[in-house]
Amino acid sequence: MTQTTRRRFLTGGGAAVAGASALAAPSVVRAQSTMTIKMQTAWPAANIWQEFAQQYADRVSAMSGGRLTIDLLPAGAVVQAFQLQDAVADGVLDAGHHVTAYWYGKNKAASLFGTGPVFGTDAAQMLAWIHNGGGKELYRELVEDILGLDIVGFFAFPMPTQPLGWFNQEITSIDQMQGLKYRTVGLASDVMQGVGLSVAQLPGGEIVPALERGVIDAFEFNNPSSDRDFGAQDVSKHYMMGSYHQAAEFFEIIFNKSMFDDMPDDFKAILEYAAEAVNTSNYGLAMDRYSADLARLRDEDGVNVYRTPTSVMERQLASWDTVLEDLTQDEYFDRVVQSQKEWSERCGYYNLLNQADYKLAYEHYFPGKLGF
Structure with a gap:
């Protein structure tokens, strides 16, 4: 797992440069120490999300001058995707790269740190809540105090809105979705059950085989690139x-x-701040690849691409209301939701009032392209 053990770090492991003075020795020891961390992701090796994780590993290595490196493994290399948190907490793995919805079964509040309700703010603004609105303190409370896990975590990459997903026909009404067996994860499971679907929670690598076997009728994962990879x-x-x-x-x-x-x-510090640094590179790669792969799906693969009707999204909001009414009976869950609401009311007001009408500008330069 490591080239220099934890005990040797604590006892001055990593030999000092010969001839260094006693006074200079501690800093020289630190500079010469090396460590390799074994990190597994929840993503298949060929998926773009493994590339996102690799960007993080690359930045850790570069920021440390090669003294701290990450041995990055895909889903299933040591444990299955949904077992990742336990493996890290138990020391089977040093680190993991996944999403909180994958351990939502332990405490539904986990999903609030990634697949929670939308109060009018997007992923970038909610990642700002993590850093500046009390989110990271509430996350630490859940992981360490409530669940008692030997885990420390950081967040990266505000993801673009996830598509409603893949169906056997264009969805123009919520009625068409009633009774469908649908894959999603986290609190989205509760929400989509509330609009009439039967939900199966599956990791990404199991989605298409489940669809081919008839285990599910429809699914969402996250984005055009991952979906095309699958x-x-x-x-x-x-x-x-x-x-x-x-x-x-x-x-x-x-x-x-x-x-x-x-x-x-x-x-x-490197592990923490590399998570902040990778936001930019992850987002840049996402914008490039997601947009290109959506065009390929449409133009090369014969996929019909539609905008989800407003009526369906209104039904989702109503389902969120019902889900929250039940779950906010829990004191901790309610505190997180109230914190997010207060943040969203203030930041959403600023953003929505101030931001340009990007759709108007797009249609000005590319008339008729959107189709909705």
Whole structure:
């Protein structure tokens, strides 16, 4: 797992340069210490999200001058995707790259840190809530105090809105969705059940095989690139864009806390701030690839791409209201929701009042392109 063990870090491991003075020795030791972290993701090796995780690993290595490196493994290399948090907490793995919805079964409040309700703010604004609105403190309380996990985590990449997903026909009414067996995860499961679907929670790599076997009738994962990687276009030709089920998600990058606490301070800082740095590179790659792959799905793969009707999204909001009414009976869950609401009321007001009408500008330069 490591080239320099945790015990050796604590006892001066990593030999000092010969001839260094006693006074200079501690800094020289720190500069020469090396460590390799074994991190597994929840993503298949060929998926674009594995590339996002690799961008994080690359930045950790570059920021440390190669002294701190990440051995990055895909889903299933050590444990299955939904087992990732337990493996990190138990020290089977040093680190993981996934989303909080994947451990929502332990506490439904987990989903509030990535697949929660939409109060008028997008993923970038909700990641700002994590950093500046009390979110990271509430997350620490859930992971450490409520669940008692040996985990420390950071968040990265405000994801674009996730499509409603793939269906066997264009969805023009909520009535067409009644009774469909549909894949999603986290609180989105509760929300979509509330609009009449039967929900199966599956990791990404199991989606298309489940669709081919008839285990599910429809699904969402996250974005055009991942969906195309999975081969969604080979089993469906109807892709609905826009939804409230998961409209403000980000990656959760977790570490075994005992290991993390034993690290030198500069290594801790690198792991934390590399998560902030990778926001930019992840988002840039996403905009490039997501847009290009959506065009390929439409133009090369014969996929019909539609905008989800407003009536369907209004029904989703009503379902969110019902889900929240039940879950906010829990004191902690309610505190997180109220914190998010207060943040969204203030930041959403600023953003929605101030932002340019981008759709108007797009239609000015590309008339008739959108089709909705």
